[in-house]
Amino acid sequence: MRKRELWTIVYIFLAIFLAMTGYFIYNVQFGAKAVVNDDHNTRKKDLARQVIRGSIYAADGTILAEEALNGEHQEIRNYPYGEIFAHVVGFSTRGTTGIENAADIDLLTSNAPVGEKLQKEMAGVRNTGDRVYTSLRPDLQMACYSALGPYNGAVTVMEAKTGRILAMVSKPDFDPNTVSENWAEISSDDDNSPLVNRATQGLYPPGSIFKMVTLYEYMKENPDTYTDYSYTCSGSITADDSTIECYHGSIHGQEDLLTSFADSCNTSFTNIGLMLDIPKLSDTADRFLFGRVLPTDLAYSRSRFSLNSASGTKQIMQTAIGQGSTLVTPLHIALITQAIANDGMMMRAQEIVKKTNYQGTLIKEYQPEEYRRIMTAEEAEVLTEYMKEVCNTGTGKKLKGLSYTVAGKTGSAEFGNIKGQSHSWFTGFSDPDDPDIVVTVIAEGAGSGSEYAVPAAKRIFDAYYGVH
Amino acid sequence: MAGLSKYFIAIFIVFYTFHCFAVFSYRNDEERRVFYLFQNVLMVLTHVLGFYVLCVRKEDSSLIFLCVFEEILFFGFIILFRVIYPEASRLVTNNICMLMAIGFIMLARLSYTRAIRQFVVAVIAMAAALIIPWLMQKIYLVRYRYWIAGIAGLAVLLFMMTIGTVTNGSKITLTIAGVTFLPSEFVKLLFIFFVAGMLTDEEHTDPNTGRVDTPQLLASMMIAMAHVGILAMCKDLGSALIFFVVYMFMLYAAMRMPIVLIGGTAGMAAASVVGYRLFAHVRNRVRAWRDPFADIESSGYQMAQSLFAIGTGSWFGLGLAAGSPQSIPTVSKDFMFAAISEEMGGLTALCVILISLSNFLMFMNISMSIRDMYLRLMAVGLAVNYGFQVILTIGGVTKFIPLTGVTLPLVSYGGSSVLVTLIGFAVIQGLYITAGNMEDVGPYEDEYDYHDEDAYDEEDEHRHPYRGYR
Numbered sequence: 001m002r003k004r005e006l007w008t009i010v011y012i013f014l015a016i017f018l019a020m021t022g023y024f025i026y027n028v029q030f031g032a033k034a035v036v037n038d039d040h041n042t043r044k045k046d047l048a049r050q051v052i053r054g055s056i057y058a059a060d061g062t063i064l065a066e067e068a069l070n071g072e073h074q075e076i077r078n079y080p081y082g083e084i085f086a087h088v089v090g091f092s093t094r095g096t097t098g099i100e101n102a103a104d105i106d107l108l109t110s111n112a113p114v115g116e117k118l119q120k121e122m123a124g125v126r127n128t129g130d131r132v133y134t135s136l137r138p139d140l141q142m143a144c145y146s147a148l149g150p151y152n153g154a155v156t157v158m159e160a161k162t163g164r165i166l167a168m169v170s171k172p173d174f175d176p177n178t179v180s181e182n183w184a185e186i187s188s189d190d191d192n193s194p195l196v197n198r199a200t201q202g203l204y205p206p207g208s209i210f211k212m213v214t215l216y217e218y219m220k221e222n223p224d225t226y227t228d229y230s231y232t233c234s235g236s237i238t239a240d241d242s243t244i245e246c247y248h249g250s251i252h253g254q255e256d257l258l259t260s261f262a263d264s265c266n267t268s269f270t271n272i273g274l275m276l277d278i279p280k281l282s283d284t285a286d287r288f289l290f291g292r293v294l295p296t297d298l299a300y301s302r303s304r305f306s307l308n309s310a311s312g313t314k315q316i317m318q319t320a321i322g323q324g325s326t327l328v329t330p331l332h333i334a335l336i337t338q339a340i341a342n343d344g345m346m347m348r349a350q351e352i353v354k355k356t357n358y359q360g361t362l363i364k365e366y367q368p369e370e371y372r373r374i375m376t377a378e379e380a381e382v383l384t385e386y387m388k389e390v391c392n393t394g395t396g397k398k399l400k401g402l403s404y405t406v407a408g409k410t411g412s413a414e415f416g417n418i419k420g421q422s423h424s425w426f427t428g429f430s431d432p433d434d435p436d437i438v439v440t441v442i443a444e445g446a447g448s449g450s451e452y453a454v455p456a457a458k459r460i461f462d463a464y465y466g467v468h
Numbered sequence: 469m470a471g472l473s474k475y476f477i478a479i480f481i482v483f484y485t486f487h488c489f490a491v492f493s494y495r496n497d498e499e500r501r502v503f504y505l506f507q508n509v510l511m512v513l514t515h516v517l518g519f520y521v522l523c524v525r526k527e528d529s530s531l532i533f534l535c536v537f538e539e540i541l542f543f544g545f546i547i548l549f550r551v552i553y554p555e556a557s558r559l560v561t562n563n564i565c566m567l568m569a570i571g572f573i574m575l576a577r578l579s580y581t582r583a584i585r586q587f588v589v590a591v592i593a594m595a596a597a598l599i600i601p602w603l604m605q606k607i608y609l610v611r612y613r614y615w616i617a618g619i620a621g622l623a624v625l626l627f628m629m630t631i632g633t634v635t636n637g638s639k640i641t642l643t644i645a646g647v648t649f650l651p652s653e654f655v656k657l658l659f660i661f662f663v664a665g666m667l668t669d670e671e672h673t674d675p676n677t678g679r680v681d682t683p684q685l686l687a688s689m690m691i692a693m694a695h696v697g698i699l700a701m702c703k704d705l706g707s708a709l710i711f712f713v714v715y716m717f718m719l720y721a722a723m724r725m726p727i728v729l730i731g732g733t734a735g736m737a738a739a740s741v742v743g744y745r746l747f748a749h750v751r752n753r754v755r756a757w758r759d760p761f762a763d764i765e766s767s768g769y770q771m772a773q774s775l776f777a778i779g780t781g782s783w784f785g786l787g788l789a790a791g792s793p794q795s796i797p798t799v800s801k802d803f804m805f806a807a808i809s810e811e812m813g814g815l816t817a818l819c820v821i822l823i824s825l826s827n828f829l830m831f832m833n834i835s836m837s838i839r840d841m842y843l844r845l846m847a848v849g850l851a852v853n854y855g856f857q858v859i860l861t862i863g864g865v866t867k868f869i870p871l872t873g874v875t876l877p878l879v880s881y882g883g884s885s886v887l888v889t890l891i892g893f894a895v896i897q898g899l900y901i902t903a904g905n906m907e908d909v910g911p912y913e914d915e916y917d918y919h920d921e922d923a924y925d926e927e928d929e930h931r932h933p934y935r936g937y938r
Contacts, residue, residue: 003836005721006848010832012729013855017825020859021818023868024778028814032779040764040772043780043810046791121471 037105039096047108053077054107054129054358056089056099058136059166064089065100065176076177081138083173084145087197088136088165088298088351091176094183098197099351102297103132111357128358134351135164143463144169147456151443152192153423154199156334157460160435162368163295163338163347167460170198200300203327204442207413208247208264208395208449209425210322212336213288215261216375216383217281218272229257229272237267242314244270244321247412247448261386262394264410264449266321273320279309287374288336295348295371296331303328323414334440336374337427340384341407341435343377345370384432391428395450399428399458404465407432408457410449421445426453430461437464473521474787477514478815484510484566485819488826491559504558508546511566512539518573518788518812525789531576538572538587545594549897553601556897557834563827564597564878564893568886570820571879574807577789578800582881589883596887597894604898611842614665618691621658624651625698650884652699652707656714657888657895659695660849663688663715667722668841679723688719705743705750706872710856712736717852722845750870757870770797774865777803777810778817785813800881802873805865820879821862828855834900847899850892 027035036044052075056065064085068078077093079085090098092107100107110117110127120127137157144155144167157167172194174186186194196202219226233252236245244266246252252265260268282305286292290305304327307319318324331349339346348369355364375383387407391399395410408428415423424446429438439457446452462468487503487510494500519535522528542565549561568590575583610617628642628651642649672684680688692715699708716732743750752767760771773796781791793799793807800807809817831851838844857874864871875882877889 002724005724006832006836008726008729009717009721009848009852010829013828013832013852013859014825016859016863017821017828017855020863020866020868021821024814024818024821024862024866027775027866028778028783028809032782035775036779038761038772038776040761041776041780042795043776043786043792046786047780050786050790118472118475124471 033105037102039101044104044108047105050126051108051110051129052126053092054110054131056103056107057131057133058138059134059353060138062138064134064136065092079176081141082175082177084138084141084169085136086173086176087170087199088168089134089176091179093176093180097195098298099132099134101299103352103355106130106132106352106355111361111363112359113357130363131356131358131360132352133354133356135159135166135353136168136351137166140167140460140463141169143167143460145171147441147459148443149456151424151446151452152198153441153443153446154197154202154330155442155456155460156199156330156438156440157464158334158338158349158438158440160338160341160429160438161347163335163349163371164353164368165349165351166437168197168199168351170196170202197298198330198442200294200296200298200329200331202329202442203301203304204330204423204425205324205413205415206322206326206328206333207411207422207425208266208269208322209328209333209409209411209413209427210319210326211261211264211269212340212383212387212409213284214269214273214276214281214320215257215386216379217276217284218257219379219382220284221277221280226257229260231255231260231265231268231271233260233265233267235267237270237317239270239274239317240313242317244317258386258389259394261409262389262392264390264395264412269321270317273316274313276316276320278307278311278316282307289332289346289374290326290328294329294332294335295346295369297351298331298349300331301329303332322411330440330442333425333427334438337408337429337440338438339374340380340387341429341432341438342380344375344380345373347371387428388432395448396426396428396454398450398454399461402458402461403467404430404436404461405432406430406457406461408454410454412448415445422447424452425449426457428457430464437461471787473517474785474811474813477517478784478813480510480514480517481566481570481812481816481819484514485822485826488559488563488823500558504562507562507566511542511562511569514566515539515542515569515573518569519576521788522573522577525787526577528580531580534572534576534580534583534587538569538590541587541591541594542569545598548598552598553897553901555901556601557830557900560827560830560893560897560900563823563830564890567820567823567878570808570812570816571804571876571881573788574793574804574811574879575800575881577811578794578807579881582800585883586881586886589886590890593887593890597890597897600891600894601898601901604895604902607843607898610661611665612669612671614662614669617658617665618662621655621662622691622694622698624655624658625695625702628652629698629702647883650882652704653884653888655695656707656711656853657891659692659711660714660718660846660853663692663718664842664846664849666691667718668845685723700743703747703749705747706860706874709736709872710853710860710874712739713856714849714853718845718849721848722841753870753872757867760867770803771867771871773797774803774806775867777806778814778866781810781813783814785809785811785816787811798873801875802861802871802880803865804876804880805862808879820876821858824855824858824862824877828858831855831896834896838899838902840902843899843902847896850896854889854892 053067058064066078070076088098090100092100096104107129110129112127117127140157148171152171155169172192174194232254235251236243246266252263255268285305290303294300306325315324348371356362384407390396391406391408396408399406406428411425412422424443426449427440429435439460441453441456443452484507487507491503523531575586642651666688667680672680696708696712720728756768756771760768764772788811791810793810796803835844835847860872860874861876863869875885
């Protein structure tokens with residue numbers, strides 16, 4: 001037994017100890033935040049006993065959520081905008097949702113000056129948690145809120161180049177100031193499910209919105225010949241005993257690919273769907289994040305897409321026009337639209353822009369973050385041209401001739417068994433040459449896209465550009 | 469005051485830990501003495517401040533008595549050990565007390581009754597630790613009777629297999645007169661004595677190579693594998709793994725062949741796969757290790773709670789009695805490290821790792837200073853046993869490796885563990901004292917050559933009459 005063996009043993013153990021220590025240090029310093037913010041972490045209550053929950057701010061500096069005292073001098077969480085920001089800002093009085101949830105640990109962390117912090121800790125007084133600044137704009141949020149009118153549904157406004165959320169509305173809503181007191185009533189309302197943030201968690205059939213995907217796939221599979229596409233719409237198409245009709249019995253006649261898309265011709269797109277390579281379409285859906293994780297901090301549902309090589313003709317026909325078993329969230333559609341506007345690069349959906357201590361000293365800034373390229377810039381440019389045509393001559397032409405231009409797509413997603421009942425969809429972005437914002441609207445049961453969602457989107461674009 | 473205490477405690481422990489390593493840079497004994505004394509002061513400050521906070525926060529003044537008794541125990545142990553064995557390593561003694569002080573604070577915070585029981589065991593264990601270095605002078609009595617240790621250990625394990633009860637799915641315990649023992653802890657010591665004796669028996673050693681002959685080697689292997697096998701059959705895979713690793717490193721040190729480590733590691737990998745296939749609780753733990761949040765309601769619950777505790781505590785902790793460590797199942801045993809991290813902070817937890825590392829390094833340092841092969845190998849076995857146990861428990865709790873359900877020596881609750889760990893530490897101290905006595909003999913080379921041993925032996929014989937005796 002020489003010393004050499006003993007040194008080897010020392011080095012082996014030293015290496016393991018160092019690796020373990022490094023792992024521990026790394027996790028405490030960098031890995032902890034994501035873990036700590038988990039909803040299952042009951043220790044956040046322990047933190048809340050030591051820190052006064054921080055405030056949440058809008059982009060213009062107005063307060064969206066703060067700690068305040070009520071008439072009986074009890075500490076309460078105050079939401080000045082009430083139901084208008086109910087879903088996206090969320091609440092922290094009965095569990096946590098929305099940004100209150102996504103930024104929970106930030107709001108419960110105090111980065112007050114060290115001296116003051118120690119002084120308060122010594123005196124047994126709670127420190128004040130950090131401020132969270134969001135990209136939300138109250139003016140746009142209110143425009144979205146009123147644009148949705150009496151309908152249930154959701155509106156999302158996103159900055160096209162950064163992925164920052166400027167507004168996010170979901171209806172029906174509730175008052176976050178009293179959600180805890182009215183919990184039994186609100187949480188048991190299964191007919192309306194007001195607690196669900198429909199923008200991120202609502203699963204809807206995409207209807208004709210999905211034609212963006214079908215169109216993309218057809219162009220990708222036929223890069224040299226897609227402009228030669230031609231089809232004569234007679235109002236219906238039948239294959240293997242399944243029939244698809246155009247919306248409200250329209251007959252579009254002779255069409256090329258551009259007019260099929262602009263007029264949202266069901267029969268033509270069913271025809272295209274039947275020509276597609278289904279496994280490749282499935283890959284594309286995968287790349288477009290159907291059934292996948294979405295780049296957002298908010299609670300969301302995964303979209304569903306279930307076509308594969310074994311799917312029958314009827315399912316293929318329906319899926320090509322966004323019916324069938326495909327389900328999407330409005331946020332997912334907004335993200336795809338954003339990627340098209342941003343030369344094919346999908347950004348992370350961001351609501352939180354920066355974090356400061358309670359006195360306003362900057363702690364951390366969150367830069368826009370590229371998430372994934374879902375198509376090439378050239379492909380995005382072609383899709384944009386097609387979407388411009390929708391708002392120029394097609395189903396979105398109510399958005400024509402304004403001080404701004406819009407590229408978009410409408411959708412009328414049939415649901416339930418009653419013929420003609422449909423959700424009204426619109427998704428699009430303004431100023432396609434140098435895109436500004438992405439607006440995605442769904443109004444439940446409001447009819448066709450051009451009937452309700454397009455005018456609603458117009459009012460939101462108007463609000464953004466200051467047109468009255 | 470209670471609010472700031474967590475910073476003070478962290479600072480005390482950081483200073484303490486700094487001295488664990490800085491002490492090596494002081495060649496001057498006088499300087500070292502000051503540092504050791506400073507460590508004692510920091511230990512007392514940490515312990516007293518911790519208990520003060522608990523008294524305030526839990527509004528339980530009876531904790532003051534526990535605190536005072538524990539201080540008396542620490543002082544008694546440190547002073548008596550110093551008086552009886554002036555040549556013992558003070559760093560090891562200090563570290564024992566510091567780790568136990570941290571453990572005592574957390575235990576008093578988690579469960580008063582457990583804190584009391586741990587204290588009682590600590591009194592017994594420290595009393596035993598005071599005698600053991602003296603007993604080590606009589607080590608020649610058992611030196612060549614290693615078979616007794618090996619067979620006694622096996623017998624205990626076999627006995628346990630038939631009558632012991634299984635707790636927590638994978639621990640065999642034995643209850644005698646209301647006191648529950650973990651026999652595998654005690655067998656571990658016998659096992660180390662056995663392997664050390666077996667692999668250094670001169671009668672079976674080839675004088676040219678310095679390695680034991682094949683029959684001796686195979687016999688040691690068979691007995692070692694019998695230990696591991698019985699423990700594995702009892703589903704106590706954590707202990708089985710420790711026995712295996714201890715044997716592997718002792719064999720490597722004795723045979724001086726890297727193939728032992730390579731083959732042993734490969735064997736462990738193969739056994740892990742078999743264990744994974746065979747045992748559901750192994751699969752659960754691997755699953756909880758890979759993603760504790762995937763199945764947070766059941767198999768991942770414990771791991772997730774541990775990570776929440778460590779993460780929420782951050783560097784300075786939530787403060788004693790201001791977190792929720794009791795939400796981690798078996799917190800006072802396997803997850804003590806997470807509880808420390810949560811309430812006393814990641815910085816303190818980091819220091820616990822480093823103090824443990826300092827113990828391991830000290831043990832190896834001691835083993836290198838011993839020239840008697842038998843005693844040296846025993847020190848290596850004890851060092852590896854301690855170091856590996858620390859890696860298993862802290863690595864498991866921090867999700868560095870899958871959880872094995874091993875306690876953190878000296879810190880976690882558990883009478884058998886405290887008793888056996890303290891005995892192990894006392895044995896090391898005994899070895900250190902013996903080595904210290906030998907150091908007067910003369911300088912020894914770094915690359916110690918086996919052939920020269922006879923020369924040393926002759927020289928040593930008049931000083932250490934037990935050496936060379938049969």
